[in-house]
Amino acid sequence: MSDRTATKKVPQIENPNKKNVYNVLLVGETGSGKSTLINYLTNYFRGGTLHNLKIAIPSKHYPATEGFEHQENDLQDPTKSKTGKCTFYNFSLNGIDYAFIDTPGLSDTSGRDKDAENILKIMEVAEMSGTIAAIMLVVNGTVARTTSNLKDTISMMKSSVPDVLLSNLVVVLTNCSATSANFQFSALNPWTIVDKNRFYMNNSALSTPKESWIDDAEKFDEIEYGWKKSMRTIDQMMKQITQLGHVASDAFGEMRKKKSDIKSKLNAQINDMRKLYVLQNKLTDLQHAENIASISVSSYSNYKENTAVEYMDMESTSYVNVLCKNHPNNVCCHDCDIGSFWPLSFCQAFDSAIHIAIVTCRKCRCLMSDHFRARYKPVQKTKTVEVILQETKQRYDESKQQQATIQNQISNLSGDLGLLKKDLDTKALKIVDSCKELQQICSQFSFTDELAGTIAIMKTDVGFVTNTEVKADAVARIDRIQSLTASLNTKPDGSR
Numbered sequence: 346m347s348d349r350t351a352t353k354k355v356p357q358i359e360n361p362n363k364k365n366v367y368n369v370l371l372v373g374e375t376g377s378g379k380s381t382l383i384n385y386l387t388n389y390f391r392g393g394t395l396h397n398l399k400i401a402i403p404s405k406h407y408p409a410t411e412g413f414e415h416q417e418n419d420l421q422d423p424t425k426s427k428t429g430k431c432t433f434y435n436f437s438l439n440g441i442d443y444a445f446i447d448t449p450g451l452s453d454t455s456g457r458d459k460d461a462e463n464i465l466k467i468m469e470v471a472e473m474s475g476t477i478a479a480i481m482l483v484v485n486g487t488v489a490r491t492t493s494n495l496k497d498t499i500s501m502m503k504s505s506v507p508d509v510l511l512s513n514l515v516v517v518l519t520n521c522s523a524t525s526a527n528f529q530f531s532a533l534n535p536w537t538i539v540d541k542n543r544f545y546m547n548n549s550a551l552s553t554p555k556e557s558w559i560d561d562a563e564k565f566d567e568i569e570y571g572w573k574k575s576m577r578t579i580d581q582m583m584k585q586i587t588q589l590g591h592v593a594s595d596a597f598g599e600m601r602k603k604k605s606d607i608k609s610k611l612n613a614q615i616n617d618m619r620k621l622y623v624l625q626n627k628l629t630d631l632q633h634a635e636n637i638a639s640i641s642v643s644s645y646s647n648y649k650e651n652t653a654v655e656y657m658d659m660e661s662t663s664y665v666n667v668l669c670k671n672h673p674n675n676v677c678c679h680d681c682d683i684g685s686f687w688p689l690s691f692c693q694a695f696d697s698a699i700h701i702a703i704v705t706c707r708k709c710r711c712l713m714s715d716h717f718r719a720r721y722k723p724v725q726k727t728k729t730v731e732v733i734l735q736e737t738k739q740r741y742d743e744s745k746q747q748q749a750t751i752q753n754q755i756s757n758l759s760g761d762l763g764l765l766k767k768d769l770d771t772k773a774l775k776i777v778d779s780c781k782e783l784q785q786i787c788s789q790f791s792f793t794d795e796l797a798g799t800i801a802i803m804k805t806d807v808g809f810v811t812n813t814e815v816k817a818d819a820v821a822r823i824d825r826i827q828s829l830t831a832s833l834n835t836k837p838d839g840s841r
């Protein structure tokens with residue numbers, strides 16, 4: 346190994362954007378060996394040996410010796426991700442500065458949200474470092490099949506690494522040697538990793554307590570063999586990293602912005618859909634109320650009633666009748682045969698009496714003097730009169746008024762709903778646009794993954810919708826979002 350000068354200055358935690366620093370971002374699944382690799386690198390750069398181990402990042406069996414600031418969680422629980430945040434580990438060798446960035450492991454037991462959060466942290470630190478020399482994908486090389494965890498990790502990586510950095514991808518297979526590795530590089534398709542960027546290491550010295558091997562000649566030999574091999578591999582790795590050069594990392598920033606833009610647009614869709622449900626329910630309620638109002642209107646619409654009214658009418662006659670002024674409805678003598686020529690006393694309607702002045706009518710008992718002759722007679726007739734039932738009319742008016750108010754509200758609400766639906770559609774298209782923009786930077790960006798959480802929330806929301814019509818509309822809407830984006834997920838290699 347070449348002359349190495351371990352940096353004795355106080356370790357730098359934040360990278361001060363030094364242009365000539367080779368920044369190496371270590372990413373990978375939880376437990377794949379990122380922090381261990383950094384400890385091996387520490388020994389490489391600072392002249393550590395198996396008898397004098399230099400530990401940058403503490404683990405269960407090895408306390409830190411180098412004074413780096415680090416953030417390791419729960420060192421005792423093997424299922425939990427150890428590294429909690431991104432930390433720079435700076436070293437210098439032959440006047441060349443390196444910064445290795447340890448990152449939290451992906452596909453941790455803490456779940457998808459945690460992964461998304463960690464990916465964002467990784468992208469942030471990558472952007473912050475200004476330039477990147479290598480993105481080191483650390484994978485446990487003994488994993489025979491591509492586990493779903495590893496698949497998820499690879500998929501997350503593909504969605505996060507901008508195309509400009511694809512030739513700076515380095516894969517380190519841990520826990521193995523070139524001959525014992527099981528990892529299928531095809532799992533990274535369409536990413537291809539050239540042979541020079543593939544490294545195999547078995548960094549087993551730190552996985553068991555020093556006491557368990559330091560005095561056991563056989564174990565020590567085995568560990569030493571791996572150790573020496575790892576140091577040679579690191580030597581090779583550093584040469585290769587300087588070959589890869591610096592790539593500006595601002596694409597990470599752009600990606601982050603676009604991703605968070607998409608995220609907030611997706612959240613807006615969730616909220617707008619919820620708004621839609623509220624409005625649609627309101628509309629349904631209003632339509633129900635309108636039904637009731639219209640039933641009221643029709644049931645009170647008979648406030649006009651026709652009643653037959655009897656009345657007397659005078660009908661002219663061709664003959665003479667004897668009528669009484671006191672009894673206008675009577676005809677005391679119909680078609681009086683004495684005509685108008687003889688005095689009334691000849692009319693049969695009257696009783697004969699001694700004195701003419703007290704002759705009375707047989708029919709109405711009025712005096713003869715109350716009678717007169719006329720060429721008309723009273724006739725009883727009936728006519729139908731429209732009567733307004735006031736109370737019913739009032740109810741009718743009220744229902745009518747209510748119906749009009751409801752109809753007005755329905756029309757306003759329908760307008761709002763229409764706008765909201767259109768807005769949702771436009772926004773969905775905008776999301777697709779943003780995704781396309783993102784794919785310009787990162788062709789492997791998977792919108793399906795990005796969308797999965799949103800779709801899950803939307804589907805849960807739909808589950809609470811009881812109105813079948815509203816539900817059908819919502820389901821169709823969700824399907825449309827999914828199909829809109831389906832075209833986006835056709836990767837250049839044709840896979841999805």
Ligand SMILES: Nc1nc2c(ncn2[C@@H]2O[C@H](COP(=O)(O)OP(=O)(O)OP(=O)(O)O)[C@@H](O)[C@H]2O)c(=O)[nH]1
Binds near residue numbers: 375378425448
């Ligand atoms: N045998 C062997 N064990 C290893 C190797 N690399 C890592 N380990 C062990 O695997 C376990 C996990 O390693 P870490 O370096 O903490 O893994 P990590 O990738 O930093 O994990 P997170 O911080 O949770 O993301 C530790 O017990 C290591 O000692 C290796 O190459 N060979």
Ligand SMILES: [Mg+2]
Binds near residue numbers: 379380447448450
């Ligand atoms: Mg770690």
Ligand SMILES: [Zn+2]
Binds near residue numbers: 667683
């Ligand atoms: Zn008469």
Ligand SMILES: [Zn+2]
Binds near residue numbers: 668677706708711716
């Ligand atoms: Zn009379």
Ligand SMILES: [Zn+2]
Binds near residue numbers: 669671672706711715
């Ligand atoms: Zn009379």
